[in-house]
Amino acid sequence: MRKKYTISSDIWALGVMVFFMLTGKYPFEGKNTPKVVDEILNKNINWKSKEFSSLSVEAVDFLKKLLERNEKKRLTAYQALNHPWIKSQVE
Secondary structure, three states: OOOOOOHHHHHHHHHHHHHHHHHOOOOOOOOOHHHHHHHHHHOOOOOOOHHHOOOOHHHHHHHHHHOOOOOOOOOOHHHHHOOHHHHHHHO
C-alpha cells in the first residue's frame, strides 16, 4: 500500500539533497529501486562515521531531523528554516 505524498515527503527529499551536498554521497544507495527502498526502510545511517567528522554538530542534527523515518517526528518546513544550523548559515 502506498502512502500519500505530503510536505513531509518534500522535507525528506530535502534531507537527501542536503546530505548529498554536504557529503558527496547519497544516504541510501542500491543498484535498483527495490534495493534503494530496502535501504530506506532498513538501513541505519552511522552518524559517527568519518564522512560526518568535518560537519558541525548542528549540520548533522539538521540532517538527522530531515531524514527522520517517522514523519510525525520529522522537521516541518518552518522548523527546518528555523533550525540553528540554517540560521548560522545566513547570519
